[in-house]
Amino acid sequence: xxxxxxxxxxxxLVRRMMIAQMLLLTLLWCVFLTYILWDNLRSPPMLSGNxxxxxxxxxxxxxxxxxxxxxxxxxxxxxxxxxxxxxxxxPKMSISLIVRKNKEIIYSSAGAPxxxxxxxxxxxxxxQSNGRTWTSRTLKSGNADTEVTLLTPAGGWNFFxxxxxxxxxxxxxxxxxxxxxxxxxxxxRIAMRPWNKVANEVSLRTPDDLSPLKAVPKHKELRQIVxxxxxxxxxxxxxTERERTFIADAAHELRTPLAAMRxxxxxxxxxxxxxxxxxxxxxxxxxxxxxxxxVNQLLLLMHSEARxxxxxxxxxxxxxxxxRMAELAPLAAESRVELEFYSHDEVWMTxxxxxxxxxxxxxxxxxxxxxxxxxxxxxxxxxLEKSIQLRISDAGPGILVELRERVxxxxxxxxxxxxxxxxxxxxxxxxxxxxxxxxxLLSTSAEGGLxxxxxxxxxxxx
Amino acid sequence: xxxLLIEDDIDLGNGVRIALTDQGLDVIWVRRKVDALHxxxxxxxxxxxLDLGLPDGDGMSLMVRLRQQLKGIPVIILTxxxxxxxxxxxxxxxxxxxxxxxxxxxxxxxxxxxxxRRSYGFQNxxxxxxxxxxxxxxxxxxxxxxxxxxxxxxxxxxETLMLRSxxxxxxxxxxxxxxxxxxxxxxxxxxHMGNLRRKIGDGYVRTVRGVGFVIDTVPLQKGxx
Numbered sequence: 001x002x003x004x005x006x007x008x009x010x011x012x013l014v015r016r017m018m019i020a021q022m023l024l025l026t027l028l029w030c031v032f033l034t035y036i037l038w039d040n041l042r043s044p045p046m047l048s049g050n051x052x053x054x055x056x057x058x059x060x061x062x063x064x065x066x067x068x069x070x071x072x073x074x075x076x077x078x079x080x081x082x083x084x085x086x087x088x089x090x091p092k093m094s095i096s097l098i099v100r101k102n103k104e105i106i107y108s109s110a111g112a113p114x115x116x117x118x119x120x121x122x123x124x125x126x127x128q129s130n131g132r133t134w135t136s137r138t139l140k141s142g143n144a145d146t147e148v149t150l151l152t153p154a155g156g157w158n159f160f161x162x163x164x165x166x167x168x169x170x171x172x173x174x175x176x177x178x179x180x181x182x183x184x185x186x187x188x189r190i191a192m193r194p195w196n197k198v199a200n201e202v203s204l205r206t207p208d209d210l211s212p213l214k215a216v217p218k219h220k221e222l223r224q225i226v227x228x229x230x231x232x233x234x235x236x237x238x239x240t241e242r243e244r245t246f247i248a249d250a251a252h253e254l255r256t257p258l259a260a261m262r263x264x265x266x267x268x269x270x271x272x273x274x275x276x277x278x279x280x281x282x283x284x285x286x287x288x289x290x291x292x293x294x295v296n297q298l299l300l301l302m303h304s305e306a307r308x309x310x311x312x313x314x315x316x317x318x319x320x321x322x323x324r325m326a327e328l329a330p331l332a333a334e335s336r337v338e339l340e341f342y343s344h345d346e347v348w349m350t351x352x353x354x355x356x357x358x359x360x361x362x363x364x365x366x367x368x369x370x371x372x373x374x375x376x377x378x379x380x381x382x383x384l385e386k387s388i389q390l391r392i393s394d395a396g397p398g399i400l401v402e403l404r405e406r407v408x409x410x411x412x413x414x415x416x417x418x419x420x421x422x423x424x425x426x427x428x429x430x431x432x433x434x435x436x437x438x439x440x441l442l443s444t445s446a447e448g449g450l451x452x453x454x455x456x457x458x459x460x461x462x
Numbered sequence: 463x464x465x466l467l468i469e470d471d472i473d474l475g476n477g478v479r480i481a482l483t484d485q486g487l488d489v490i491w492v493r494r495k496v497d498a499l500h501x502x503x504x505x506x507x508x509x510x511x512l513d514l515g516l517p518d519g520d521g522m523s524l525m526v527r528l529r530q531q532l533k534g535i536p537v538i539i540l541t542x543x544x545x546x547x548x549x550x551x552x553x554x555x556x557x558x559x560x561x562x563x564x565x566x567x568x569x570x571x572x573x574x575x576x577x578x579r580r581s582y583g584f585q586n587x588x589x590x591x592x593x594x595x596x597x598x599x600x601x602x603x604x605x606x607x608x609x610x611x612x613x614x615x616x617x618x619x620x621e622t623l624m625l626r627s628x629x630x631x632x633x634x635x636x637x638x639x640x641x642x643x644x645x646x647x648x649x650x651x652x653x654h655m656g657n658l659r660r661k662i663g664d665g666y667v668r669t670v671r672g673v674g675f676v677i678d679t680v681p682l683q684k685g686x687x
Binding site for chain 2: 252253255256257258259260261262263264266267270271288292296299303319322323325326327329330333336338339340341342343353354357379
């Protein structure tokens with residue numbers, strides 16, 4: 001029930017259109033009705049028609065010899081008129097009949113205003129009597145001795161009496177509304193379908209997908225929106241691309257001064273024999289290496305986040321990992337860490353070789369870096385039913401569960417770690433994995449360290 | 463020995479010049495492409511160190527000129543452009559080696575020495591690692607002065623590993639190198655490796671499990687493991 005109310009309270013375009021249609025319809029109907037009522041009030045149909053007058057004149061003429069019967073007939077006639085008018089028996093709200101013969105009143109409806117005389121025969125006039133306004137018209141007989149006057153009340157308040165008696169005009173509206181609204185609702189729903197298609201595509205977007213919308217609707221209104229969205233996306237794309245290029249260029253430009261600094265310090269190192277000075281120079285070299293690595297990682301990240309403009313090609317994953325491990329073996333040997341690789345047959349996947357290389361390098365380098373001396377880094381490729389899994393486990397300190405989401409953020413560093421690093425490694429891994437429609441999962445290895453699982457969906461394998 | 467260094471950055475150029483001069487090498491340092499061309503007209507260097515981003519033109523065009531005019535001179539490209547594609551382009555253009563800035567001085571020196579040696583057609587005749595020595599021309603292998611008899615495959619395996627000591631060679635690389643095989647020959651490789659190890663003794667060939675093999679010049683000291 002609450003859900004239903006919440007549903008009702010959420011504004012929808014369909015409802016807005018329906019309500020607007022309903023309101024407009026009612027408004028138009030009311031205007032139309034008001035016009036008719038106002039027109040009727042100004043010249044009531046009973047007064048403007050001649051047939052009633054002629055009937056009464058004929059009656060008076062033919063029954064002139066029987067005044068009693070005439071009065072009775074006129075009385076009945078007056079009642080019939082009042083019933084037809086719909087204002088009830090109250091003379092203030094209903095039609096009244098006055099018949100004169102030779103300027104003498106021979107019949108007057110009960111409560112009819114007295115002293116009312118029309119000066120202009122045959123015309124509808126406003127007359128005053130007892131402080132009230134009446135609309136009246138008088139017709140004379142052919143020989144001009146009989147006059148018939150019909151009076152209806154005039155004035156603003158009379159409108160409502162009129163409305164009351166003419167209520168049946170409202171009825172068609174009430175009957176029509178459901179018949180009008182259902183088709184309207186249905187047609188709006190059908191008309192909105194292309195819109196839903198566009199909305200669906202927009203809602204399914206991942207935040208870093210800035211490519212133009214694929215659903216190009218034929219409808220003019222929708223196309224305007226889609227075009228506007230696409231222009232906006234293009235602008236965002238351009239600006240992120242510019243930003244990326246800028247960072248990459250800056251990183252690039254840093255390489256030469258870093259190289260110069262390193263070469264100079266290294267040349268100086270061979271000239272210095274003082275142990276303390278050697279130590280200081282080693283410090284500079286270390287910082288230089290860190291800066292160089294940061295620059296490299298920045299470039300890699302910027303490349304990894306760029307849209308893949310080259311074609312994805314089949315990559316022999318097992319061989320690639322073996323080659324990278326062979327390349328990284330000296331680093332592992334330096335930290336006295338043993339590298340091991342487990343896989344059965346060659347596993348193929350589609351991807352961009354260079355980016356996959358940076359993913360593998362970063363994961364293995366991380367594992368080696370955080371491994372204790374004499375520890376072991378195990379790399380494993382498993383070919384599962386639905387996916388290929390790359391698992392890298394170490395015996396290091398691992399990553400706390402509550403930090404596992406955040407370590408993928410750029411420049412985030414586990415506060416408990418003392419190892420130096422760029423803080424970009426896992427951001428690169430994540431960017432590359434996303435481009436290959438893969439997920440990266442952090443878990444705990446058998447030895448209590450970190451196990452990174454990269455899950456590559458199988459339908460991308462060849 | 464004359465080395466032509468083409469590098470526009472003053473600090474880097476000067477640093478490399480000093481470092482190489484310290485090693486007893488004769489360095490001519492120029493900072494522009496026109497100067498480099500001028501120098502090449504004056505004398506023929508034994509090695510060229512080439513930066514790609516020069517103020518008066520791309521170093522790559524100079525590379526092409528070098529390859530056309532002076533075929534035998536080894537060229538090492540020093541550059542900030544480090545992607546795989548850049549490397550391939552550089553090597554395709556005829557460079558003998560490709561170093562991405564910032565580089566370690568020791569690495570630069572090692573590569574310079576390797577290239578100069580190669581350009582002289584000079585190869586180390588005897589490779590010696592921790593008492594294991596291999597005389598390339600005679601294919602004679604000795605362990606601590608004792609002669610070892612090896613089959614052709616075992617010798618090829620050992621030579622490949624010793625020439626590339628300290629580098630892990632993948633199983634695939636070794637298989638293709640020794641047997642010229644493309645298909646899976648892991649069993650054969652393991653059999654030959656087992657025999658080789660038995661003959662030269664333990665402690666030389668280290669296995670990187672699942673990856674390949676390496677001969678370390680300095681033995682790896684295992685910690686807890």
